[in-house]
């Protein structure tokens with residue numbers, strides 16, 4: 001790409017982000033209501049663990065303080081990497097909005113990427129604010145660590161996890177090319193993803209085999225692995241290895257997305273939807 | 274030069290037969306019977322630069338399918354199509370920057386945002402400069418009279434206002450070819466007229482090639498000189514509007530008004546086929562060749578003639594006749 005082309009390209013998508021921002025802000029009440037729900041969920045979780053820990057010091061190597069940190073930091077990371085892409089993609093396919101994109105000089109996947117980035121940044125900032133409030137509330141109960149290298153590694157992991165999550169969601173959205181009943185599939189998929197990510201509880205509570213498998217899958221990098229890094233339960237070298245695994249997954253997913261998109265589009269062109 | 278060339282274009286939709294009953298549905302998970310629905314069959318036509326052509330046909334005739342192929346959304350099953358020298362379904366950016374598609378039943382404006390945001394977004398998608406953008410938008414907003422509503426949330430606009438904005442968004446990049454699929458569907462009479470007037474004027478001034486579909490005769494007869502009539506995926510007629518009437522209505526209407534006590538049916542039956550009858554006003558359907566002599570014969574009879582009128586057949590009747598005679602599959 002020529003530099004001027006790249007500039008136009010970027011501008012095209014910055015406009016998109018801006019538009020999405022405005023869209024999200026028109027729904028600020030909905031966004032706000034979601035945050036309140038999430039905050040309550042986290043508080044309930046913290047009280048639950050506190051009750052469980054009342055008659056024991058350690059559960060599978062976790063102290064109560066570590067558990068609370070796991071929940072709070074993990075959720076902070078998770079809201080930064082999640083997206084609502086599957087619903088958008090499947091809706092566009094099902095109601096035929098996709099057709100409009102096929103007639104315009106813009107790639108649908110690029111359009112979606114920037115649209116979601118815009119949407120996420122609203123949710124992200126709102127979530128950061130709400131997370132900060134809870135963290136402040138439990139400040140004396142969590143572990144605060146400022147290891148520069150470790151934080152850098154976590155940042156890299158978050159960015160890669162964002163891309164991975166995005167590709168997985170996009171892929172799930174593309175299922176709409178083949179079936180009308182995507183809602184159930186999406187709900188199940190998102191629960192499974194949260195489970196494999198360690199979003200319900202630390203994966204270390206499960207058998208070791210399971211933890212090993214989850215290191216090889218892309219999901220744990222959105223919650224469990226970066227939080228383990230933060231807690232110092234895994235070393236930097238394991239973290240670096242994790243980043244390599246993430247990169248491999250991104251390439252793999254890109255390949256799958258490309259193939260599935262091509263196949264789906266062919267179907268779309270034949271069926272008309 | 275032909276801007277649009279279509280040759281033996283066919284499209285069959287694939288679909289799966291829906292089974293009823295639990296057992297059948299479970300079986301369908303593993304093996305489904307693929308079915309084909311013929312939407313258009315061996316359609317041929319050419320359209321020249323600056324033409325405004327109307328596609329007329331009842332629901333399910335294949336109008337939308339044709340436009341979807343020409344705008345590259347669908348692959349044809351068979352046949353050739355070329356627009357501005359491009360194969361639409363290859364979706365080359367150079368082609369996409371030169372045409373626009375507006376679907377009356379599908380909006381591209383974001384409902385939660387003012388139309389202005391969709392304009393800005395399209396500016397970027399089509400890579401317009403600030404100057405071009407401002408100029409085109411000003412012009413369109415003026416002609417369509419939408420200046421005041423550009424900053425209103427789209428969902429709060431009336432259907433007519435929405436359609437005007439849809440048209441403006443689509444025309445922002447000054448397409449050379451414009452496809453309009455049922456642009457007046459669901460609009461009230463005044464809004465329909467506004468949209469029609471705009472399309473007509475835009476085509477006349479810009480020499481933009483326009484293909485418009487509708488199942489309202491009025492849209493077509495008010496707008497287009499050339500009309501392509503489709504039904505059940507086939508072209509029944511392609512030519513001038515008045516040619517259509519000559520071809521499918523070999524008769525004219527002879528309307529006679531009587532005074533005094535009027536006439537009895539048996540008194541006038543000998544003059545020709547009676548289309549409408551009441552005591553004081555009778556309409557005959559008369560062969561074009563015989564219309565003059567019949568009129569003279571009536572006038573020179575001793576019937577109490579008050580007034581006499583010769584008219585072309587009603588276009589709606591003609592169309593209805595074409596469609597109904599074609600229904601037998």
Ligand SMILES: Nc1ncnc2c1ncn2[C@@H]1O[C@H](COP(=O)(O)OP(=O)(O)O)[C@@H](O)[C@H]1O
Nearest residue numbers: 271272273286310312332333334335336337338
């Ligand atoms: N996605 C689809 N799957 C199966 N059949 C379809 C599909 N879309 C349209 N058809 C059929 O193709 C024919 C032409 O449809 P269409 O082009 O939408 O007609 P029109 O726009 O003239 O109303 C109709 O018989 C319609 O039922």
Ligand SMILES: [Mg+2]
Nearest residue numbers: 336337338455
């Ligand atoms: Mg249609």
